[in-house]
Amino acid sequence: MPKVLISDKMDPKAAQIFRERGVEVDEITGKTPEELKAIIGEYDGLAIRSSTRVTREILDAATNLKVVGRAGIGVDNVDIPSASAKGVVVMNTPFGNSITTAEHAIALMFALARDLPEADKSTQAGKWEKNRFMGVEVTGKTLGLIGAGNIGSIVADRALGLRMKVIAYDPFLTPERALEMGVEKMNLDDLLLRADFITLHTPLTDQTRNILSAENLAKTKKGVRIINCARGGLIDEAALKAGLESGHIGGAALDVFQTEPAKEHALFGTPNFISTPHLGASTTEAQVNVAIQVAEQMADFLVSGGVTNA
Ligand code: MLT
Numbered sequence: 123m124p125k126v127l128i129s130d131k132m133d134p135k136a137a138q139i140f141r142e143r144g145v146e147v148d149e150i151t152g153k154t155p156e157e158l159k160a161i162i163g164e165y166d167g168l169a170i171r172s173s174t175r176v177t178r179e180i181l182d183a184a185t186n187l188k189v190v191g192r193a194g195i196g197v198d199n200v201d202i203p204s205a206s207a208k209g210v211v212v213m214n215t216p217f218g219n220s221i222t223t224a225e226h227a228i229a230l231m232f233a234l235a236r237d238l239p240e241a242d243k244s245t246q247a248g249k250w251e252k253n254r255f256m257g258v259e260v261t262g263k264t265l266g267l268i269g270a271g272n273i274g275s276i277v278a279d280r281a282l283g284l285r286m287k288v289i290a291y292d293p294f295l296t297p298e299r300a301l302e303m304g305v306e307k308m309n310l311d312d313l314l315l316r317a318d319f320i321t322l323h324t325p326l327t328d329q330t331r332n333i334l335s336a337e338n339l340a341k342t343k344k345g346v347r348i349i350n351c352a353r354g355g356l357i358d359e360a361a362l363k364a365g366l367e368s369g370h371i372g373g374a375a376l377d378v379f380q381t382e383p384a385k386e387h388a389l390f391g392t393p394n395f396i397s398t399p400h401l402g403a404s405t406t407e408a409q410v411n412v413a414i415q416v417a418e419q420m421a422d423f424l425v426s427g428g429v430t431n432a
Pocket residue numbers: 171172193194195196197219352400402403
């Protein structure tokens with residue numbers, strides 16, 4: 123019987139599915155890399171979220187490992203070249219948390235438009251500063267999507283429902299798909315020039331790293347509000363801070379940071395800056411979805427060799 127280790131906190135549905143499909147499963151979370159190294163040799167599969175780092179050292183110790191399953195989208199915490207070299211298949215669940223992440227981006231857009239975190243803090247401090255907070259409507263504004271894939275296309279759909287105009291930069295977006303989505307495809311410079319709000323929905327790759335560089339941030343419209351629920355490293359954080367301080371950037375909401383967990387950060391306390399601790403995928407619904415998907419895919423692979431989302 124194949125044996126799987128679930129090493130990050132995951133919805134109980136995952137373990138249930140493994141057992142129903144004839145896969146033995148242990149749920150052992152919170153292990154240090156050394157502790158994980160000591161036990162990983164027993165397992166054919168490793169199911170993770172974002173906490174476990176599957177490094178070359180872990181893979182070297184994983185003498186029986188055949189598959190790593192990421193309950194989520196990003197596989198930045200897995201050393202893919204080392205896994206491939208050892209013949210270990212790495213799978214993710216690219217769809218299970220797309221709606222949830224798109225909704226978080228929309229939530230942050232509204233939080234920026236109406237300065238909700240600051241207004242909440244002030245009201246609960248007993249200040250009733252009705253004159254201090256003057257927001258903007260999103261209706262009629264232009265939302266610039268950088269990345270129009272699974273998550274970006276859901277953001278576009280919701281934004282169109284809010285009567286925004288949606289423009290998109292995505293080299294993989296075909297004109298037909300842009301038409302179908304109801305968005306205007308354009309190059310990055312045009313998007314930077316036109317967007318009132320910019321939201322990022324692209325993985326972190328050599329092509330997208332620092333896509334909102336100091337130079338590109340300087341090309342944005344004055345007062346632009348920027349949202350990142352995708353990956354840290356897409357934005358030059360120091361340039362973002364400078365832009366917020368100068369007032370060129372009207373607001374920024376980051377769910378993701380270059381270095382996580384971000385327990386201290388130069389951006390903390392900057393005017394018009396909002397942050398959340400990588401909560402993009404954190405809803406009950408999304409966590410159930412990704413747990414089910416990862417367990418089904420891994421069990422298929424271990425029991426009958428079927429490969430999905432590898
Ligand atoms: C993902 O890659 O699925 C999301 O960023 C969620 C996460 O890492 O928890």
